[in-house]
Structure formats: structure tokens, C-alpha cells
Amino acid sequence: xxxxxxxxxxxxxxxxxxxxxxxxxxxxxxxxxxxxxxxxxxxxxxxxxxxxxxxxxxxxxxxxxxxxxxxxxxxxxxxxxxxxxxxxxxxxxxxxxxxxxxxxxxxxxxxxxxxxxxxxxxxxxxxxxxxxxxxxxxxxxxxxxxxxxxxxxxxxxxxxxxxxxxxxxxxxxxxxxxxxxxxxxxxxxxxxxxxxxxxxxxxxxxxxxxxxxxxxxxxxxxxxxxxxxxxxxxxxxxxxxxxxxxxxxxxxxxxxxxxxxxxxxxxxxxxxxxxxxxxxxxxxxxxxxxxxxxxxxxxxxxxxxxxxxxxxxxxxxxxxxxxxxxxxxxxxxxxxxxxxxxxxxxxxxxxxxxxxxxxxxxxxxxxxxxxxxxxxxxxxxxxxxxxxxxxxxxxxxxxxxxxxxxxxxxxxxxxxxxxxxxxxxxxxxxxxxxxxxxxxxxxxxxxxxxxxxxxxxxxxxxxxxxxxxxxxxxxxxxxxxxxxxxxxxxxxxxxxxxxxxxxxxxxxxxxxxxxxxxxxxxxxxxxxxxxxxxxxxxxxxxxxxxxxxxxxxxx
Amino acid sequence: xxxxxxxxxxxxxxxxxxxxxxxxxxxxxxxxxxxxxxxxxxxxxxxxxxxxxxxxxxxxxxxxxxxxxxxxxxxxxxxxxxxxxxxxxxxxxxxxxxxxxxxxxxxxxxxxxxxxxxxxxxxxxxxxxxxxxxxxxxxxxxxxxxxxxxxxxxxxxxxxxxxxxxxxxxxxxxxxxxxxxxxxxxxxxxxxxxxxxxxxxxxxxxxxxxxxxxxxxxxxxxxxxxxxxxxxxxxxxxxxxxxxxxxxxxxxxxxxxxxxxxxxxxxxxxxxxxxxxxxxxxxxxxxxxxxxxxxxxxxxxxxxxxxxxxxx
Numbered sequence: 001x002x003x004x005x006x007x008x009x010x011x012x013x014x015x016x017x018x019x020x021x022x023x024x025x026x027x028x029x030x031x032x033x034x035x036x037x038x039x040x041x042x043x044x045x046x047x048x049x050x051x052x053x054x055x056x057x058x059x060x061x062x063x064x065x066x067x068x069x070x071x072x073x074x075x076x077x078x079x080x081x082x083x084x085x086x087x088x089x090x091x092x093x094x095x096x097x098x099x100x101x102x103x104x105x106x107x108x109x110x111x112x113x114x115x116x117x118x119x120x121x122x123x124x125x126x127x128x129x130x131x132x133x134x135x136x137x138x139x140x141x142x143x144x145x146x147x148x149x150x151x152x153x154x155x156x157x158x159x160x161x162x163x164x165x166x167x168x169x170x171x172x173x174x175x176x177x178x179x180x181x182x183x184x185x186x187x188x189x190x191x192x193x194x195x196x197x198x199x200x201x202x203x204x205x206x207x208x209x210x211x212x213x214x215x216x217x218x219x220x221x222x223x224x225x226x227x228x229x230x231x232x233x234x235x236x237x238x239x240x241x242x243x244x245x246x247x248x249x250x251x252x253x254x255x256x257x258x259x260x261x262x263x264x265x266x267x268x269x270x271x272x273x274x275x276x277x278x279x280x281x282x283x284x285x286x287x288x289x290x291x292x293x294x295x296x297x298x299x300x301x302x303x304x305x306x307x308x309x310x311x312x313x314x315x316x317x318x319x320x321x322x323x324x325x326x327x328x329x330x331x332x333x334x335x336x337x338x339x340x341x342x343x344x345x346x347x348x349x350x351x352x353x354x355x356x357x358x359x360x361x362x363x364x365x366x367x368x369x370x371x372x373x374x375x376x377x378x379x380x381x382x383x384x385x386x387x388x389x390x391x392x393x394x395x396x397x398x399x400x401x402x403x404x405x406x407x408x409x410x411x412x413x414x415x416x417x418x419x420x421x422x423x424x425x426x427x428x429x430x431x432x433x434x435x436x437x438x439x440x441x442x443x444x445x446x447x448x449x450x451x452x453x454x455x456x457x458x459x460x461x462x463x464x465x466x467x468x469x470x471x472x473x474x475x476x477x478x479x480x481x482x483x484x485x486x487x488x489x490x491x492x493x494x495x496x497x498x499x500x501x502x503x504x505x506x507x508x509x510x511x512x513x514x515x516x517x518x519x520x521x522x523x524x525x526x527x528x529x530x531x532x533x534x535x536x537x538x539x540x541x542x543x544x545x546x547x548x549x550x551x552x553x554x555x
Numbered sequence: 556x557x558x559x560x561x562x563x564x565x566x567x568x569x570x571x572x573x574x575x576x577x578x579x580x581x582x583x584x585x586x587x588x589x590x591x592x593x594x595x596x597x598x599x600x601x602x603x604x605x606x607x608x609x610x611x612x613x614x615x616x617x618x619x620x621x622x623x624x625x626x627x628x629x630x631x632x633x634x635x636x637x638x639x640x641x642x643x644x645x646x647x648x649x650x651x652x653x654x655x656x657x658x659x660x661x662x663x664x665x666x667x668x669x670x671x672x673x674x675x676x677x678x679x680x681x682x683x684x685x686x687x688x689x690x691x692x693x694x695x696x697x698x699x700x701x702x703x704x705x706x707x708x709x710x711x712x713x714x715x716x717x718x719x720x721x722x723x724x725x726x727x728x729x730x731x732x733x734x735x736x737x738x739x740x741x742x743x744x745x746x747x748x749x750x751x752x753x754x755x756x757x758x759x760x761x762x763x764x765x766x767x768x769x770x771x772x773x774x775x776x777x778x779x780x781x782x783x784x785x786x787x788x789x790x791x792x793x794x795x796x797x798x799x800x801x802x803x804x805x806x807x808x809x810x811x812x813x814x815x816x817x818x819x820x821x822x823x824x825x826x827x828x829x830x831x832x833x834x835x836x837x838x839x840x841x842x843x844x845x846x847x848x849x850x851x852x853x854x855x856x857x858x859x860x861x862x863x864x865x866x867x
Binding site for chain 1: 715718
């Protein structure tokens with residue numbers, strides 16, 4: 001726990017007492033600012049979440065059905081499936097739990113400066129590397145942080161921490177079109193500083209409350225510098241398992257570390273990942289014959305069948321996972337009334353039921369979910385065909401419009417959602433042809449197609465997704481949406497710690513989205529997976545991170 | 556015969572060269588960015604460019620093709636982008652698995668189809684003929700994936716007596732032999748249905764020939780008529796079809812391998828194509844073409860053995 005209370009905690013405590021801050025947001029802020037998790041739960045008047053389901057038993061094997069990908073370069077992973085394999089051997093500095101609360105992991109504590117620009121990380125002193133029993137030191141961590149921030153590595157951590165600790169500069173080279181090439185570098189030579197053998201300081205150029213959360217970004221695993229960023233069978237790690245077999249596309253096997261793990265080690269002896277391919281029928285078959293104990297992620301098409309299997313339980317959690325039908329501001333969608341007509345012609349409740357079996361919540365045509373702390377209820381837009389027709393007529397399209405929407409065939413619910421919306425739009429005179437494009441092809445052009453349906457991952461804050469997807473010039477602004485007032489309001493919302501103030505700004509952002517925005521948001525989906533009832537100690541994470549060391553087998 | 560074989564092998568070499576060029580060109584035309592596919596949708600452009608450079612994909616298609624052919628001639632099939640292992644290793648492993656499955660299937664399908672086809676065809680329009688024909692039509696008309704789901708529903712979900720997937724690993728508690736039962740059953744039923752119909756039709760035609768009538772009228776036992784006179788003649792036409800099954804069994808088991816999560820050649824080729832793993836696709840295509848052409852050569856020799864009038 002921090003020696004002195006951060007001034008923002010006092011502020012947050014006052015807002016919490018006044019009822020302006022809900023418990024969940026208070027917990028998040030208190031833990032981010034260095035308050036130990038049990039203390040934070042106590043301050044919020046909440047009991048610590050119980051994970052244990054009876055006394056854990058030692059031994060046994062857990063087999064997970066998931067893709068087995070190439071694991072060579074953890075710092076550049078872009079798939080959760082890869083991270084779910086390597087995280088059994090490699091640890092993170094922090095850990096964000098299913099309750100959205102970030103806890104110390106390899107660090108014993110962190111302390112932010114009052115202006116949130118400097119973060120001091122103190123390492124646990126009982127962490128050792130499996131191979132040589134050497135203690136984890138600040139040198140190891142500094143090497144890892146510098147490596148992920150080096151543009152030559154190609155890690156997505158660069159994008160996450162760019163505003164905090166990196167400067168963008170022109171390299172002096174030009175690309176094929178003659179545009180000056182840019183790269184990034186640490187904004188100061190001392191930006192990642194070793195204070196002593198167990199203390200690291202991140203000296204940022206701007207305030208950032210989310211550093212502990214960023215340290216849990218899935219490529220930021222702490223590797224042994226001696227292995228130069230390469231992960232393979234037998235690689236060193238501080239985690240509870242040793243990877244003993246990897247056959248990409250077939251299986252990966254992890255054996256529990258016998259002793260010396262700082263967290264007390266794993267309950268099970270072996271964790272195995274079996275590649276079942278992409279066929280949903282194979283998932284059901286593997287669970288039925290007990291050849292796997294868990295499936296990484298369930299498919300809508302198998303949900304009903306799995307529900308009837310007596311040995312299997314379905315784990316699900318509400319998330320801010322969604323997909324948006326978004327348009328570029330090109331004819332006929334350059335007129336905001338046409339964009340409004342699209343929204344009025346959509347029945348989110350029906351789409352949720354048809355495409356995702358009702359597993360989630362209906363969308364409200366703005367990108368803030370009710371699981372986000374700053375969500376503002378600005379009124380649910382129900383389907384209104386008459387209004388959609390009137391808007392189209394006002395915009396000069398009394399006979400409706402013809403258009404084409406690009407959708408991916410996988411995951412299956414996305415195409416079903418598009419098909420459902422297209423049928424609904426027909427009633428209003430919006431005749432859309434569906435162009436089904438394979439995923440690999442779609443991700444080459446996802447920001448370029450005029451009208452597409454794009455999946456968006458869960459993020460803990462609404463402001464994060466607004467900043468990524470709707471700020472002018474943003475790298476992932478796939479709709480090319482540009483609205484000066486909207487940009488100003490995003491920045492304003494990001495600057496408020498007080499969730500009520502943020503909610504007030506978010507209400508304005510949501511209304512702008514409903515009035516002018518480029519998107520139709522049909523649903524917020526729950527994510528779910530399947531596990532055998534004998535597997536205990538597991539709860540599904542919103543990002544489906546899987547920690548085998550917490551599981552045990554009740555055989 | 557030696558001249559024929561040499562000519563066929565030369566033909567095969569030219570065909571392999573043409574196929575490798577066509578596959579390479581088709582891959583170039585596919586609008587998939589390999590690095591983007593490998594790194595995922597949310598990878599930064601920097602990451603994509605770094606990987607493209609590492610894999611040499613920033614060079615021209617022509618120089619990559621020339622380099623590829625040169626490497627293949629030296630026996631180096633390259634490295635798989637998807638599996639991050641030498642292509643030769645991946646191919647050996649996956650092709651080995653498929654050959655094992657294909658071998659078992661072939662060993663079951665041929666006697667199964669010949670026995671039922673001959674039995675149905677030797678007494679046309681009998682009850683046995685009608686029952687076998689109905690069974691064969693039913694099997695051939697159900698798609699493989701549906702057949703796979705049906706057998707899984709019955710033997711895995713309902714009865715629980717067989718494993719549902721075939722990862723060729725015993726860690727799930729099922730012995731290896733049991734993991735072949737359902738895939739072999741699906742392939743046998745699906746493929747056997749077609750072969751039974753072919754063999755039956757050929758047998759019916761032979762049984763109507765005058766020499767069969769003569770043999771029967773001479774008082775030869777019916778068993779001898781069928782075995783000594785009808786069978787050999789009836790198998791000439793289906794022989795081509797039986798040999799064609801080898802191609803299907805080596806490179807066409809994609810659906811069965813996907814449904815049963817079997818780590819074989821078909822599934823490997825599908826995943827390689829989806830991931831634009833050019834080195835693996837090229838090597839796989841060359842393998843499939845080699846099998847096809849060798850089967851044709853074997854077929855020609857087979858014809859000669861079955862019918863001495865045929866000479867090449």
C-alpha cells in the first residue's frame with residue numbers, strides 16, 4: 001500500500017461518500033493509485049470477491065480447446081489465444097481482474113506522483129526465474145519495458161503508452177508517396193529509470209491514470225533478457241508453468257513448476273491446449289467425449305447443444321464487446337438524415353435475439369455500454385419505420401436508397417446480425433446488398449470500405465473507445481468521423497476523474513452520436529465459454545484471459 | 556513400358572512446374588496481407604511492415620518465385636509462416652497423418668464396396684440388390700459434414716462410447732485406435748456409397764453378357780460364374796474410380812479433418828490457404844499433383860494386369 005494517500009484518493013473518497021462515484025469506479029481509482037486491493041474493498045464497504053469453490057485439490061490436468069498459434073514473440077502478440085498460452089510461463093507486472101480492479105502482480109506496489117506523471121513501481125522480492133532461481137530485478141523489468149517501447153520491436157504497447165512516455169519524430173526518410181516517415185522514441189533518456197535493484201520509475205511527459213492497467217496489456221509479459229525476446233519450449237519465466245511442448249496447430253503443453261513460484265504455484269500438474277480448428281462441431285464433440293475440459297470461446301451455434309450437456313457449464317459475462325455498422329460520409333450517407341434513418345430502421349432487440357440468442361444487451365447506437373462506468377442513459381432509440389421513411393424523403397430519397405454493406409462470415413453472429421438489419425432496413429426503403437468478405441481480406445480494408453460491419457473489443461472505459469475510434473485523425477477512426485465539438489468533449493471527459501462529471505459529458509457525446517453519428521450499434525454481446533463442471537477456481541474474464549494456475553480439478 | 560514410364564515422369568515434371576507457377580500467381584492475386592493476417596486486425600502498421608520485411612515480402616513477386624524454385628531444386632521447401640517450422644517437417648507430419656487415415660479408409664472402403672456392389676449386382680432386382688442400392692444412395696447423398704455430425708450425435712453425445720475428436724493424442728483418455736473409428740466410418744459410408752453404386756452397375760452389365768449365360772447354361776456353379784468370369788470383367792471400369800479415390804483420400808479429406816479436428820494434410824492446406832502461407836500451399840499442391848499423376852501411372856499398369864488386351 002502507498003505510504004501516503006494520493007490527493008486524488010481523498011477527492012475520490014469524498015465523491016464516493018457524496019454518492020457521486022459508484023463503488024466499482026471508486027475501487028478502480030483507489031487501486032490504480034496504489035491502495036492495496038483488500039484495503040480498497042474495505043474502504044468501498046465491499047467484501048473481497050470469493051474465488052475459491054471449496055478447498056483446492058492438488059494434481060491433475062486441465063485441457064483447453066483453443067487455437068495453438070506461433071508463440072515466438074510475446075511482445076508482439078496480437079491474439080489473446082497466444083497470450084493465453086504464454087501467460088502460463090511469463091507473468092505481468094500487474095493484473096486486472098474480472099471485476100475491473102487492477103492488482104499488483106510482479107510488482108508489490110506502485111505509487112503515482114500527485115500530478116500522475118511519474119509512477120514508481122516496487123518489485124516483489126520473492127520472484128525468481130525458474131531456470132536459474134535468480135531474483136527478478138529492476139534491470140529485467142527496465143529491459144522489457146524499453147524493448148516493447150522500441151519501435152523496432154513492433155509491439156502494440158507503443159500505441160498504448162505513446163501519449164505518456166514517447167515522442168514522435170521524423171526519421172528523415174520518405175515513403176513511396178514522398179511523405180516524411182515518422183517513428184517514436186522515449187521522450188527523455190531517463191523516462192524508464194532504474195532507481196535500485198527492485199524499484200523502477202516511469203517518468204512520463206503527461207498525466208496518465210491508467211498506467212497499472214496498461215502494464216497488463218497482453219503483450220507486456222516480463223521475459224528473461226537473456227532470451228532476447230524469443231519464447232520457445234523450455235523458455236525461462238517467473239510463472240507457474242514451464243512450456244514443455246509446442247506444436248503449432250496441434251497442441252501446447254505446460255508442466256507445473258515444482259517449487260519457487262512466488263504465488264505458491266499451480267494446483268494442477270499439467271495444462272494442455274489442444275487445437276480444435278475453427279469448426280464449432282468439434283468443440284461440442286470434444287467436450288462431450290471429455291477430450292477437453294474447457295473451450296476458449298463458445299459459438300452461438302453450439303450454445304443450445306452445450307446447455308443440454310450435463311457435465312458442462314456455460315460461463316458468461318456482460319461486456320462492451322460489439323460490432324458497429326458504420327458509414328463514411330459519402331453519398332447518400334453524407335446527409336445526417338440518412339444516417340439517422342439507418343438507426344431508426346433498426347430494431348436492436350430483434351437483432352440481439354436473432355443473431356446472438358438474446359445473450360447480451362440491445363445496442364443504443366452510441367459506443368458506450370451500460371457496463372462502462374460513465375454510461376449515460378439518454379433514451380433508448382426504438383425502431384420507427386415511419387420516421388426513417390420520412391427522414392429519407394426529407395433528404396431527397398423518397399424512393400429509398402440502394403447501398404452495399406461489407407460483412408465478415410466469421411464469427412457467425414456478425415453475418416446473422418447484418419442479415420437481420422438488412423431485412424429490417426428494407427421496410428424503410430434502405431435496400432442493402434451484403435458483400436461477404438473473408439476476415440483476412442476485410443482487415444486489409446476495414447478503415448477504407450464506405451459501409452462495413454466491424455467488431456470492437458471490450459474496453460473498460462467508454463472514453464478509451466471514443467478516443468480510439470471517433471477522434472479526428474485517430475488510427476482506428478474507421479468511419480473517418482470528424483466533429484470538432486465531439487473531439488473537444490472527448491478530451492474534456494478524459495480529464496475528469498469524477499465519474500458523474502464524465503457521465504455528464506458522455507451524455508452530450510452520446511446525443512451527438514444519435515443525431516449525427518456514423519454508426520448503427522445493434523447489440524452489446526456477452527462473451528461466454530464452456531468448461532467441465534469438475535474444473536473449479538475459474539471465472540470468465542471479459543477479455544477471456546485464462547490463468548491455469550488458479551484452476552483445480554474436482555475429480 | 557520403360558519409354559512410357561519415362562514419358563509420364565517427364566510430363567509430371569512439366570505439370571509440377573506449371574502448377575507451382577499457377578499457385579504462386581493465384582496467391583499473388585489474393586488480396587490478403589500475410590503480415591496483417593498473422594499479426595491480427597489490431598496490429599500497428601509498423602508491426603505489419605516489420606514482419607513483411609522479415610519475411611521478405613517487400614520484394615517483387617518475380618524475384619521471390621525465382622528464389623523459391625531455386626530453393627526447391629536444392630531440396631529446400633522453405634519455412635511455413637503459419638506453423639513457423641520448415642515446410643518439409645510440417646508436410647511430413649501432416650501428410651503422414653493423412654496417409655495413415657487414408658490407408659485405413661482405403662483398406663476398409665475397397666472390400667466393403669466390392670463385396671456389397673458385387674452382391675447387389677449379381678442378382679439384379681433382388682431384395683438384397685434393392686436394399687443395398689437404397690443404402691448406397693442414402694450414404695452418397697448425405698454430405699460429409701452432416702454425416703460427421705450425425706455419427707457424433709449418436710456415438711459421442713448419446714452413447715458416449717467413442718471419442719468426438721481425433722487429435723492423435725491420448726491425453727484425453729481415449730486410445731489412438733478409437734480416434735480413427737468415426738473419421739473412417741464417415742469416409743467409408745460417404746465414399747463407399749458412390750463406389751457400391753458404380754460396382755453394382757458394372758456387375759449388372761457383365762451379368763447380362765452372353766458369356767455369363769453360356770457359362771451358366773454349361774452347368775458351372777453360380778459361385779464360379781461370379782468369381783471366375785464376372786468379377787474380373789466387372790472390376791475394370793470401377794478400377795479407375797477406385798484409384799481416383801486415392802486422390803480424394805490424400806487431398807480431399809478436408810471436411811472430415813475439420814469436423815474431427817484431425818491434424819492432417821487437408822486441414823493443413825485449408826489453413827495454409829486462409830493464411831496465405833505460400834511455401835506450404837506450393838509444397839502441398841505439388842504433393843497433391845504428384846499423387847494424382849502417380850495414381851494415373853499406377854492405373855494404367857492396373858488396366859494391363861486386369862485386361863491383357865490393353866497395352867501402353
